[in-house]
Structures are given as structure tokens and as C-alpha cells.
Amino acid sequence: MEKPGTPSSEQSDKAKKYDRQLRLWGDHGQASLECANICLINASATGTETLKSLVLPGVGAITIVDDAKVTPKDIGNNFFVDGESIGRPRGEVALHLLLELNPDVRGTFVDQAVDEILDNQPDFFSPFTCVIATCLPESTLLSLSKVLWDANIPLLVVRSYGMIGYIRVQIEEHTVIESHPDNEMPDLRLDRPFPALQKYMDSLDLETMDSKEHSHVPYVVILYKTLQQWNQRYGAPPKNYREKKDFIQLVKEGMREKESGEAEENFEEAMKAVNTSLMPTRIPSGVESILNEAASNTLTPSTRPFWIMAKALHEFVTSEGRGALPVRGTIPDMTADSEKYIKIQNLYREQAAQDADWVLRRVLELSQQLGPRKVMITESDVKAFCKNAHALRVLKGKSIAEEYKGSINLGDIGAHLENPESELVWYVMLRAVDQFHSEFRAYPGYFQDQVETDIVRLKVCVNRLLADWGCGPIIKDDFIHEMCRYGAAEVHSIAAYIGGCAAHEAIKIITAQYVPIHNTHIYNAITATSATFTL
Amino acid sequence: MTAVDWGERWSEVRKLLERPGPFTHPDFEPSPDTLKMLQENIKVLVIGAGGLGCELLKDLALMGFTDLHVIDMDTIDLSNLNRQFLFRKKDIGRPKADVAAEFINQRIQGCRVTPYYNKIQDFDDDFYRGFHLVVCGLDSIVARRWINGMLLSLLCYEDGMLDQSSVIPIIDGGTEGFKGNARVILPGLTSCIECTLDLFPPQVNFPLCTIAHTPRLPEHCIEYVRILLWPKENPFGEDVAIDGDDPQHINWIYEKAQKRGAEYGISGVTYRLTQGVVKRIIPAVASTNAVIAAACASEVFKLATSACTPMNNYCVFNDIDGIYTYTYEHEKKEECMACSQVPQNLEVRLTDKLKDIITMLTESFKFQMKSPGLQAMVDGRTKSLYLHSPASIEEKLRPNLKKTIEELGLADGMEIAVADVTSPTTILFKLKIIE
Numbered sequence: 010m011e012k013p014g015t016p017s018s019e020q021s022d023k024a025k026k027y028d029r030q031l032r033l034w035g036d037h038g039q040a041s042l043e044c045a046n047i048c049l050i051n052a053s054a055t056g057t058e059t060l061k062s063l064v065l066p067g068v069g070a071i072t073i074v075d076d077a078k079v080t081p082k083d084i085g086n087n088f089f090v091d092g093e094s095i096g097r098p099r100g101e102v103a104l105h106l107l108l109e110l111n112p113d114v115r116g117t118f119v120d121q122a123v124d125e126i127l128d129n130q131p132d133f134f135s136p137f138t139c140v141i142a143t144c145l146p147e148s149t150l151l152s153l154s155k156v157l158w159d160a161n162i163p164l165l166v167v168r169s170y171g172m173i174g175y176i177r178v179q180i181e182e183h184t185v186i187e188s189h190p191d192n193e194m195p196d197l198r199l200d201r202p203f204p205a206l207q208k209y210m211d212s213l214d215l216e217t218m219d220s221k222e223h224s225h226v227p228y229v230v231i232l233y234k235t236l237q238q239w240n241q242r243y244g245a246p247p248k249n250y251r252e253k254k255d256f257i258q259l260v261k262e263g264m265r266e267k268e269s270g271e272a273e274e275n276f277e278e279a280m281k282a283v284n285t286s287l288m289p290t291r292i293p294s295g296v297e298s299i300l301n302e303a304a305s306n307t308l309t310p311s312t313r314p315f316w317i318m319a320k321a322l323h324e325f326v327t328s329e330g331r332g333a334l335p336v337r338g339t340i341p342d343m344t345a346d347s348e349k350y351i352k353i354q355n356l357y358r359e360q361a362a363q364d365a366d367w368v369l370r371r372v373l374e375l376s377q378q379l380g381p382r383k384v385m386i387t388e389s390d391v392k393a394f395c396k397n398a399h400a401l402r403v404l405k406g407k408s409i410a411e412e413y414k415g416s417i418n419l420g421d422i423g424a425h426l427e428n429p430e431s432e433l434v435w436y437v438m439l440r441a442v443d444q445f446h447s448e449f450r451a452y453p454g455y456f457q458d459q460v461e462t463d464i465v466r467l468k469v470c471v472n473r474l475l476a477d478w479g480c481g482p483i484i485k486d487d488f489i490h491e492m493c494r495y496g497a498a499e500v501h502s503i504a505a506y507i508g509g510c511a512a513h514e515a516i517k518i519i520t521a522q523y524v525p526i527h528n529t530h531i532y533n534a535i536t537a538t539s540a541t542f543t544l
Numbered sequence: 545m546t547a548v549d550w551g552e553r554w555s556e557v558r559k560l561l562e563r564p565g566p567f568t569h570p571d572f573e574p575s576p577d578t579l580k581m582l583q584e585n586i587k588v589l590v591i592g593a594g595g596l597g598c599e600l601l602k603d604l605a606l607m608g609f610t611d612l613h614v615i616d617m618d619t620i621d622l623s624n625l626n627r628q629f630l631f632r633k634k635d636i637g638r639p640k641a642d643v644a645a646e647f648i649n650q651r652i653q654g655c656r657v658t659p660y661y662n663k664i665q666d667f668d669d670d671f672y673r674g675f676h677l678v679v680c681g682l683d684s685i686v687a688r689r690w691i692n693g694m695l696l697s698l699l700c701y702e703d704g705m706l707d708q709s710s711v712i713p714i715i716d717g718g719t720e721g722f723k724g725n726a727r728v729i730l731p732g733l734t735s736c737i738e739c740t741l742d743l744f745p746p747q748v749n750f751p752l753c754t755i756a757h758t759p760r761l762p763e764h765c766i767e768y769v770r771i772l773l774w775p776k777e778n779p780f781g782e783d784v785a786i787d788g789d790d791p792q793h794i795n796w797i798y799e800k801a802q803k804r805g806a807e808y809g810i811s812g813v814t815y816r817l818t819q820g821v822v823k824r825i826i827p828a829v830a831s832t833n834a835v836i837a838a839a840c841a842s843e844v845f846k847l848a849t850s851a852c853t854p855m856n857n858y859c860v861f862n863d864i865d866g867i868y869t870y871t872y873e874h875e876k877k878e879e880c881m882a883c884s885q886v887p888q889n890l891e892v893r894l895t896d897k898l899k900d901i902i903t904m905l906t907e908s909f910k911f912q913m914k915s916p917g918l919q920a921m922v923d924g925r926t927k928s929l930y931l932h933s934p935a936s937i938e939e940k941l942r943p944n945l946k947k948t949i950e951e952l953g954l955a956d957g958m959e960i961a962v963a964d965v966t967s968p969t970t971i972l973f974k975l976k977i978i979e
Contacts, residue, residue, distance in 0.1 A: 082552045498557070506834070509834030514863075535852050
């Protein structure tokens with residue numbers, strides 16, 4: 010017996026502290042997070058709740074811009090102020106209490122109005138990875154959105170208004186390699202086996218196997234063999250439900266009864282896998298359009314690595330790939346003996362490595378044409394790109410200024426509002442209260458004694474907005490009453506919900522993993538429902 | 545003691561409580577008294593002071609609740625700090641409930657959180673009857689089922705009619721990575737935890753023969769070391785069980801698993817994976833916990849104040865690709881073992897052995913029990929069939945496991961009382977002989 014030694018790979022304290030999240034976005038995701046520099050405009054409850062879920066996982070640095078002083082109202086809804094802090098600068102108090110959560114995070118406080126910054130310090134925002142803004146009047150929001158859009162800095166607008174929450178992501182272009190799709194189809198290439206796979210499969214003969222071997226053949230072999238039989242008979246792989254049912258029957262016919270009388274598990278797995286494993290190998294339409302865009306791009310020294318790799322991938326698909334993406338190189342688990350399963354797994358892996366190598370060569374060629382580049386693309390970048398090729402995502406955003414100009418899809422608004430359950434009505438209401446605020450310098454229902462008059466005034470705002478979009482007065486009075494009831498109240502549980510969601514959207518943007526909303530999310534706590542709209 | 549009032553302090557929730565609105569519960573009456581009631585009369589129990597529990601305490605305290613109680617049997621670990629925001633490095637090793645309560649009480653003036661460093665099973669029905677609402681932020685299904693059973697056992701029926709005042713709502717949240725769910729349970733009225741047992745399929749273990757003879761995945765190699773090699777080699781002495789928090793233990797497993805992987809050509813055994821498999825770690829982030837706890841807190845607020853109709857009744861959340869939620873009414877199961885008031889049939893053959901029945905109770909999706917003990921009612925007397933403890937009784941009853949229903953003298957229609965950790969009360973089954 011060996012004596013236990015000192016741990017050779019004992020984790021650092023940091024790895025232990027972040028263990029539960031490192032299992033989701035990996036060490037490389039964590040590294041991106043730790044390099045990020047986040048700016049929050051206004052340390053309201055929604056603002057501090059957003060920062061909280063960024064400070065805890067260890068974002069690099071935060072800056073709070075806020076010229077407000079702590080009021081009793083803040084004490085009532087904001088966890089990051091305390092009783093002693095009334096009258097002190099809110100951003101300073103919040104920053105102190107937020108940083109106390111995690112000593113790894115650095116922070117700064119700027120006691121200035123954002124309007125002033127926008128007027129006098131045009132480059133103020135350039136160091137930031139992402140800006141989060143809340144509680145801004147429409148005019149300030151529009152100026153900020155324009156500055157950040159032009160500077161290509163992602164902006165997250167977050168808001169809690171009574172029982173309604175709102176998140177808007179403004180980002181010109183966002184590319185995702187690791188989108189982590191939830192239910193992936195396996196990439197087995199049974200309809201177009203690569204030579205090494207074909208050679209190995211053809212070397213196996215199910216008929217002559219003894220019973221132990223037969224019941225331990227991985228199902229990918231069973232499907233391959235059955236497909237050959239099928240193709241001989243019908244000429245093409247099964248396509249529809251009925252053909253697949255027949256195919257399953259054919260698999261079943263190949264099954265032997267075990268001595269114990271039980272069915273062979275590997276054959277049962279094969280039957281279950283028919284639906285997902287026999288899908289024709291093809292390029293998902295979303296990836297296809299990314300490749301087409303990449304193909305038509307002219308590379309310049311400022312082209313981002315994603316698009317260089319996408320162009321190389323397109324070249325691969327049209328040449329060595331013969332119309333298909335690189336082999337992914339991972340296969341599902343299958344009941345099997347170790348030897349065959351691992352052999353087959355290695356065949357897929359080797360092919361994946363070979364395909365990635367072709368893409369890498371093309372990346373290097375393209376890079377050379379561009380001369381010396383600042384951002385190097387490494388072999389492991391290309392490998393990750395190829396492994397995730399089927400799940401690449403690109404979001405093309407729109408600026409808030411553009412959205413507010415009315416260039417949103419107007420037909421959709423009318424159609425959505427006809428649906429009594431559409432959350433879009435709350436978007437319209439939020440836009441309307443902002444117009445109300447521009448006009449009357451207060452939100453509707455803000456003062457207890459003006460709720461009734463404000464209902465009438467808000468209705469005018471709503472209908473004017475609808476008329477601008479070419480819609481009739483189709484919003485029910487109920488929604489107007491409810492908005493006036495809220496009086497712009499920022500209720501903590503709504504702020505906490507939106508803060509949690511928004512923090513994760515920021516993490517998606519920072520790490521380029523998972524897929525951000527595109528582009529407006531409405532949360533309705535009345536019914537505990539939500540919806541996302543592309544506006 | 546009332547909450548310290550700095551004039552406008554509660555102005556935001558007061559707008560919801562003092563103004564009428566079209567989406568309020570029909571019972572709602574706008575009044576300044578509601579906030580007072582929330583602060584002075586409503587007693588809320590939060591179960592769990594972990595990822596959800598920390599958030600829940602903060603959320604509820606800032607929604608105006610002042611009489612909060614929290615139960616948690618755990619102490620603080622370094623790996624909690626990425627999300628359990630009431631804890632700091634200096635608190636490691638201390639009870640979660642105590643530290644969480646201290647922090648909230650210190651930060652939010654007027655709020656009184658009472659901590660219990662206990663298991664939920666340490667308290668009886670009188671304790672639970674004292675709360676108006678129970679919020680669960682648990683990671684254990686057994687604990688959820690137990691508290692569900694406890695609150696169901698508090699229901700009073702008169703002539704078959706449920707006395708509504710005996711209903712204590714449960715607001716239950718759960719998270720895993722970027723997914724979560726929040727639900728509202730009105731015991732006796734809406735679907736309960738047991739009604740939806742099929743949403744929590746029993747954990748799948750790798751077959752032993754795969755682990756022993758045909759490993760294919762790095763996980764198989766780790767399980768081989770954990771299950772087969774550890775008890776054989778006892779690397780840290782006889783009877784030293786694996787401690788997932790001891791880096792030396794994990795490291796030993798990791799190195800042996802790596803060796804086994806190399807033998808079979810299996811790559812991918814890492815220290816992190818080893819720890820994940822041994823401790824059955826579920827990934828967790830701050831954001832999902834914040835979202836689900838907030839959704840639960842909103843429901844607590846709605847139920848306590850009627851300022852809005854409560855969620856009906858189950859909501860799932862996922863923010864992997866965009867932000868997705870789906871809210872629907874999960875229906876009450878007509879023959880629910882816990883809440884239906886319908887006698888449960890236990891279908892058996894005369895030739896079935898007692899151990900087959902125990903296997904059925906543990907393995908079927910419908911029951912998913914852990915270690916059921918069985919007693920039969922024969923001629924008005926209780927006859928123990930099998931009990932796990934005390935050891936002397938277990939030993940005496942063990943031979944029964946191999947006896948058939950017939951040999952045990954059981955017959956159609958007889959009542960069997962089953963006790964299990966998943967429920968605070970015994971469940972009565974009626975034997976139904978089939979074939």
C-alpha cells in the first residue's frame with residue numbers, strides 16, 4: 010500500500026472560493042472576469058444588486074458614478090447603505106459596502122452627475138469593459154447610449170419600476186464561441202463516415218462476435234451496421250418518423266437474447282438513439298450565415314480573431330470539409346467494453362484534431378496576409394472554435410437612440426399589443442412614463458396627492474406614443490392605473506431579481522460565454538412571467 | 545419593537561400597500577395598517593441559510609418583514625463565499641444561521657432574525673405552527689419532502705372540509721447552475737412537493753459492473769477508486785471514511801483514478817472533476833440564487849399583503865441562452881401520497897418478499913423513499929415487519945426480509961404503516977393482493 014503523500018495538486022484558496030462557478034465558465038472565463046472593469050451609473054437598489062452579483066464572483070474592478078446622497082428611501086430598499094449613512098454620498102457608501110463582500114475586487118467612486126461627465130469628459134468611459142446604467146431620465150440615457158455606441162462599449166440598462174423589471178443590452182456586435190447549448194445533438198457522422206471511422210467499422214463483424222462481445226459493442230457500431238443494411242435496401246438513410254420506426258425495428262432484429270433472458274442494453278440504447286444519431290450531418294442555419302458573412306468580409310488588421318477564424322472555417326467547409334463542419338470529437342457515453350469505446354472515441358478525437366489542424370493552417374495563412382497582428386490566435390483558440398463550430402453565435406445589436414427614433418419593427422408592436430398577455434405592453438408603459446417625466450419633471454403617481462390627475466396625463470402620453478408608432482389607443486386603462494400606483498417605486502425584490510439577471514448578462518458579455526439577451530427583457534412580477542423582445 | 549422609521553424609509557413598498565390597483569388580490573384593501581401588520585404580526589420561517597437563504601433574508605427584510613427566523617444545520621465553508629454574501633473568510637467554520645442573522649440584524653435596523661443552528665427535524669409541529677409563511681432555500685429533496693409533510697400534517701379538516709386558517713403557505717426555491725425554479729404551495733389546496741416528485745428523478749448511479757470492469761469515462765475511474773479501492777486499501781487507516789473536504793483524501797483518489805484512467809486509455813481525470821464526483825458538487829453562481837430568491841420573496845410579500853395575486857404556481861428559470869422563464873399551474877395529483885387524503889394502495893403478490901416491497905418503495909418514481917420501516921396492523925395490533933433501528937430490533941426483524949407476504953401472514957386489505965425520513969408522519973397503505 011502506498012502511503013498518502015502531500016497533495017500534489019492542492020488547490021489554491023482562490024480556486025476553492027470560486028470552485029462552484031469555475032465548473033461553469035472555467036478558469037479562462039474567470040480570467041476574463043478578473044480583467045473586467047465595470048462602471049455603474051447610480052447606486053440605486055437595482056444598481057447595487059447588479060454589482061453585488063459581479064463583485065461576489067470576482068470581477069476585476071468597479072467604478073460607481075453617483076452624485077446622490079443617501080436618503081431614508083435608500084435605507085428602505087438598498088442593502089448597500091446603512092442607517093448611519095444618511096446624507097453621505099450614496100456611491101461612496103455603496104462602494105465601501107460592496108467591496109467588503111470580496112477583497113479581490115478593486116473599486117472607485119466618482120461623485121459627479123453623469124450629464125456633467127458626458128459634457129466634459131468624453132473619454133471617461135473608454136477604460137470600461139461594460140457600463141451598467143439605471144435611474145436615468147430619457148435625455149441622459151440617449152446621450153449616454155450614443156457615446157457608448159460610438160465608443161463600442163457594451164451598455165446594460167437596468168430598471169425596476171413597481172412590479173416591473175427591464176433590462177436592455179446595447180452592444181454593436183457580440184460573438185460567442187462557447188455558447189454552452191443545453192441539449193446538443195451528437196456529431197457521429199454516420200451518414201458520411203470519415204475514412205478512419207469507416208475502416209474501423211468495416212473491420213468489425215457483429216455476426217461472428219461471441220455473446221459477450223456482441224452485448225458490449227458501442228451502439229454507434231450497431232447503428233452504422235444497421236444503416237448499411239438499410240441503405241442497401243432503400244438507398245438513403247431514414248428520414249421521417251415512419252422510416253425511423255422501421256429502422257428501429259431493423260436494429261431490434263439484430264438483437265440477441267442474453268443467457269439471462271434480458272435484452273442487450275447496447276441494442277436498446279441504439280434503438281433509443283436512432284432519432285438523434287441519424288440526423289443528417291449539416292451546418293445549422295445560424296452558423297451557415299456566420300460563415301457566409303465571414304466569407305464576404307475583407308480582412309483588415311483590425312478584424313477580430315472570431316471573424317478570421319470564421320473565414321478560415323468557411324474555407325475549410327468548402328474544401329477539406331466537403332460541406333461539413335470539423336468533426337466535434339466528443340461522443341456520448343455508451344454501454345460498451347472499454348477497449349472498443351475508447352478506440353472509437355479516439356477515432357473521433359483524431360479526426361477532430363486533424364480537421365482543426367486544417368483550420369489552423371488557414372488561420373495562419375490569413376494572418377500572414379494581414380502582417381504582424383497584435384492579437385495572436387493560438388492553436389487552442391482554433392481548437393475551441395472548431396469544437397464549438399456548430400454552436401457559434403453572433404448578435405448584431407441596435408443602439409437605444411436608433412430604437413427610440415422609432416425604427417423598431419412597428420408591425421410587431423401592434424400585433425403584440427393585440428395579445429392581452431404580451432409583456433410588450435410594459436415596455437410601452439415604461440417608455441410612456443419616461444415621456445411623462447420629460448414633460449412634468451416627475452414620474453406619474455410619484456406624489457400621493459397627484460395619482461388621479463397623473464392617470465389622465467399618462468393616458469395622453471401612452472396614446473401619443475402609440476399614435477407615433479401608427480397604432481390606435483389599444484392599451485387598457487388597467488395598465489395606466491397600475492403604473493400610476495407604482496409612482497416609480499423601486500421595490501427591493503424586483504431590484505434583486507433584475508440585478509441578478511443583469512449581472513449574468515454582464516458576465517456573458519465579459520466572458521463571451523453563454524448567450525446574452527437580444528436585446529430587451531421585460532420581467533412582470535405580477536404574474537411571475539417574462540419575455541424578451543428584439544427592438 | 546417596530547422598525548426604525550426614517551420618515552420615507554418604506555415609501556416604496558407603501559405605494560404598493562396603500563394604493564388600489566387593478567391587479568391586486570380581491571381581498572386587498574389599501575391601508576397603512578398593512579405595513580404595520582407586516583412588521584408586527586407576520587412571522588416568516590426561512591429554511592436554509594445558504595445561497596438562497598442569505599438572499600431571502602435580505603430580500604424579506606427589505607420588503608418590510610421584521611420577524612424572521614432561519615434554520616440551517618451547516619457551517620460556513622470557503623467555497624460558499626462566491627455567492628453566500630453574508631459570510632466572510634473570518635466566519636469559516638461558524639454556523640451559517642448565526643452569522644447570517646447577525647449580519648442582517650446589524651445592517652437592517654429594526655429587523656430581528658432569529659437563528660437556529662439545527663436540523664428541521666429537531667422541531668415539532670408546535671414550532672412550525674407558529675409561522676405564517678415558510679420559505680425554503682434547500683438543496684435537499686428529502687428535507688423539502690419532510691417540511692412539506694410537516695405542514696400538511698398541520699392541516700385541520702372538519703367534516704372533510706379544509707379549515708383554511710390551518711394552511712401555512714410554502715414558497716420553495718431551487719437552483720442549479722444557471723437554472724432555477726420558484727413555486728408557491730398552499731398545502732391541501734395546490735400541488736405539493738410529493739405531487740411533483742417526478743420532477744426530481746432519483747439520482748442515477750453508474751452500474752457497478754461498468755465501474756469495476758468496463759470503465760469508459762473519467763467519472764467511472766473516480767467511482768472505481770471511491771467505491772472499490774478505498775475500502776480495500778484504507779489509505780488513511782481502518783474505518784477512515786472519505787472526507788470530501790480533506791484535500792489529502794481527494795488527492796489520493798485523484799492519483800489512483802488517474803492511474804486507472806491511464807490503464808484504460810481514458811483521459812480527463814482532473815482534481816476538480818474528482819472532487820466534483822466524490823462530493824457530488826452542484827455548480828452554483830451568485831446571479832441565479834439572487835434571481836430565484838427574489839422571485840420567492842415577491843411571492844411571500846404578495847401572500848402576506850394581497851397587494852398582488854400570487855404566482856400560479858410553478859416557475860422555471862434559465863439564463864444560459866438569453867433569459868427564459870416559464871410559469872404554469874402544476875396540478876394537484878389526485879392520489880398524492882402526502883396531500884390527497886386518498887388511502888394509498890400497496891399492490892403486492894403473495895409471493896413477493898418483504899425486501900421486494902422495500903425495494904419498490906425506494907426505487908419507484910412514485911415513492912422514492914430512503915430507508916422505509918414497515919409495521920402491519922394485524923387484528924388491531926401493531927406488528928413490526930422491519931425497522932432500521934435500534935440495531936437489536938433490526939437484527940431480530942432481519943429474517944422477515946426474506947419472507948413472503950403469505951409467510952408473514954399478511955392479507956388483502958390489511959393496513960401497513962410506513963415510516964421514512966422523507967416524511968415526519970407515517971404513511972398508511974392498504975395492502976392490495978394482485979393476480
